[in-house]
Amino acid sequence: MSTSTGEQLRGVLPSARLGLTDYDLIVTDRRIVGAKVGTSGLAQAAGGLIGAVVSLGSQDSRRTAYAGMSVEQILAVNKKNFEIPLASIERGEFNAGISRITMPTLALWVHGKKMRFMFTHSIWKKDEAQVGYAKDLLSAAFPGRIEFKRV
Numbered sequence: 001m002s003t004s005t006g007e008q009l010r011g012v013l014p015s016a017r018l019g020l021t022d023y024d025l026i027v028t029d030r031r032i033v034g035a036k037v038g039t040s041g042l043a044q045a046a047g048g049l050i051g052a053v054v055s056l057g058s059q060d061s062r063r064t065a066y067a068g069m070s071v072e073q074i075l076a077v078n079k080k081n082f083e084i085p086l087a088s089i090e091r092g093e094f095n096a097g098i099s100r101i102t103m104p105t106l107a108l109w110v111h112g113k114k115m116r117f118m119f120t121h122s123i124w125k126k127d128e129a130q131v132g133y134a135k136d137l138l139s140a141a142f143p144g145r146i147e148f149k150r151v
Contacts, residue, residue, distance in 0.1 A: 007071070011137040014063075016106065016117035021080055024063065025106075025117070026071060027141050029086075032108075033071050036080045037063055084110055092146040094138055096131045104131065106138070 013025040015037070023034040066074050075081050090109040097104040097119075104119040121130075131151055138146050 009071075010141060011133070013106070013119070013134055013137065015119055015121035017120050018115060018117050022120065023081075023117070024066075026074070027137055028071065029141075031086055032084045032089075032141070033074060034080075034082045034084075035066055035074045036078045084108065084115075086142050089142050089145060092138065092142065093149065094134060094146060094151070095149040096134075096151045098150065104134070106134075 008029040010027045010029060013027065016023050016025050016034070018034070020039055021036055022038040024037050026033040026035055066077075069077065075083055088110050090112070092109070093105075093107045095102075095105045095107075106117045106119070108115045108117075119130075119134075135148055135151050
């Protein structure tokens with residue numbers, strides 16, 4: 001994955017659900033790009049555990065497809081993909097959740113509207129390494145505008 005001229009990739013926060021859509025959040029020094037990797041709920045509701053496995057498999061194939069693309073190409077390949085310029089993020093809140101009870105979440109306030117992402121890959125157990133990575137990445141992306149809870 002590459003970025004436009006001069007833009008630096010900082011990291012990726014995987015499996016962030018917004019509504020019924022799962023995204024990988026690609027964080028650069030200029031923006032956060034949401035790359036759609038799947039649709040949650042529908043496959044799982046229809047097929048239980050089998051639906052969940054199929055859903056995860058399709059997410060992996062989408063991630064593989066994004067691998068050789070630039071951030072601009074990722075934005076263009078799916079109409080549900082989006083970008084949030086870091087300068088437009090008024091504030092953020094990352095909550096690492098409670099192990100085996102609640103999922104980690106990221107809330108971003110952009111132009112007065114709240115976007116809330118739930119990190120579904122951590123549903124059963126809080127992964128301390130993932131939480132630390134997310135904290136470091138988000139702190140560097142928009143310092144002074146993010147609050148951390150249960151970290």
